Amino acid sequence: MTNLSGANLNNGSAVGSQSEGRDSPSNALAAIPKYQAYKDSGVAWLGELPRQWDAIKMKYLYRDTSVKNKASETLLSVTQTQGVVPREWVENRMVMPSGNLASFKFIKKGDFAISLRSFEGGLEYCHHDGIISPAYTVLKAKHSLLCSGYYKYLFKSQAFISELQTSVVGIREGKNISYEELRYSLLPIPKPQEQFSIANFLDQKTAQIDEAIAIKEKQIALLKERKQIIIQKAVTQGLNPNVPMKGSGVDWMGKVPKHWKVKKLRYLGNTQNGISAGAEYFGEGFPFVSYGDVYKNRVLPSYVKGLAKSSSGDQKLYSVLSGDVFFTRTSETVDEIGFASICFEAIDRATFAGFLIRFRTLSTELTKEFSKYYFNAPMMREYFVTEMNLVIRASLSQELLKNLLVALPPVKEQMKIFEYLEDISEKIDASISLQIEQIGKLKEYKSSLINSAVTGKIKVA
Incomplete structure (x- = not known):
């Protein structure tokens, strides 16, 4: 029988590439x-x-x-x-x-x-x-x-x-x-004896494959955690470990570089709830940014599938411009509140859903590039979860959002932090994609192994 030990199935580190050798899952079945x-x-x-x-x-x-x-x-x-x-x-x-x-x-x-x-x-x-x-x-x-x-x-x-x-x-x-x-x-x-042999073979091999998948899933979780730690450290402490620090005034942010500013969001721009309308308003017309567009994406897609029969007045009041930050406003649970998606490219004649809040910066002190990572740092979850007032549904108010403190490095430093995090994120995301791809191959191999064994395409007894 082909050896599918953990050493063969689990090779490859959390960060890096994995080349397929003679004992790779893709070749094991043929052997x-x-x-x-x-x-x-x-x-x-x-x-x-x-x-x-x-x-x-x-x-x-x-x-x-x-x-x-x-x-x-x-x-x-x-x-x-x-x-x-x-x-x-x-x-x-x-x-x-x-x-x-x-x-x-x-x-x-x-x-x-x-x-x-x-x-x-x-x-x-x-x-x-x-x-x-x-x-x-x-x-x-x-x-x-x-x-x-x-x-x-x-x-x-x-x-x-x-x-x-x-x-x-x-x-x-x-x-x-x-x-x-x-x-x-x-x-x-x-x-009968062959039935038992096939069952025992599959018990052993599927357990090995499941263990390999579990290891890779753990690697993915560790990579995501590492990415979040790097993001939070960069947007609150900067890239220079030797810079003098000062207290931010809140526990969830900790200390920030002494030369940075810390301001409430209300002093950097304005907020606006999205449009609410009946079902007949939607399904045709002009682009409409939905709750899912924001919840699922840290950068707002330049093309959205939603449509709404918005008027010119709607499109002006609920516009979607470059630099806007959209927050998920209401949901069944607090776990889905306060997720941010940054608009890098304006969507012409678009409006956005009532389940969202738009923050539009009116200050040159905050860039959309820095916003992409700052408003999606792990500390944001702590702020929203701690401060949110739960009644029947979890709901983020404009007042609560306006009280959110924002750490503000100088604009040039914001861009350096952005470029650093873009590079790190690209590398970590590539490693995560590799693990996901390998998990997919393992699951495909497991399915093929079972199919082949139970229909006699391979001999395991």
Whole structure:
């Protein structure tokens, strides 16, 4: 078997590049042996199967079972997104099932459950006895020679899920599929010992791949944290570590260089809430900056998809000009409030949403370049979270925003800080993109490995 140890999967530092070698995930699959002889399975999603394997319709292997009135059993709710949910989650109202609990179906360890209305995630394997929503179909193996570990991977494989989706489109034009239709699907049947070997192989290899992915996700988190620390230090302390410092007057900012100014935002420009209107106002007309445009982007896109039937008066009052800073103003939670997006290029005849506040600088002391990083430094979160007044919805008032203190280096120093942070950000973002790309390859390899093993395209026993 091919070695997929952590050393092979996790090579590459948090900052830097990774070259693919002989043991890289992209080459590992090709290195695993194949069976000596194959035969046509008769169905496209399986393709050719090892000659010694059988292909049998699901109805001969699994039966649809429906046992109810066991509400006293340990409650489980099997869903496509959450898997198996313990009873205590229901009792603590973390998850609330709908309907009469007595109508829920009993499910045993080793059974499979599927929602025939939504099965993008395949069939869910049950790890504990319990009950599930009546919306799910429970499948129980008819034979003891069927290894649940093997079918756990088969039923979650992309090959099988694609077959399910194809069946739905072909039979019901995108609507529900019943088990009466599903049970005619052909399933591969390796020898019992081979089923166990495939399941054990995939348990081991997918665990290694998942560990490699977790390491890279941790690297991404560390890189993002490092970037935020660098930004905050630069916009509050500058680039010269030996410069004399002074107190800023607030704990969340700390000390700043002695020659810098510190002013409230109200003395640097004005603020304006966005436009609020009914649904008929939107969908056509002129460019409209939405909440999502600001929340998702630290620099406002030069092209926005939103449209609004704004008048010339609207376009003047709610204009979007170069140097404007837009803040997310209201949301369900404080965690989404106060995110800033800086406009580098004016958007002609545009207006912006009522869920936003626009700050427009009227002072030459603050550049849009410095604003890009200053208003997105981690300390901003502390200010907004601490000062925000939560009622029903989190809401950022113009008054609170105007009281925000701004550290102001001389303009030339602002530009040097901007250029430094642009360079650092580009390098860190490239490293993050590399890790994301490698995670994507690992996930793709994991999917291919599972597909190949459960359909006999590779020999692991």
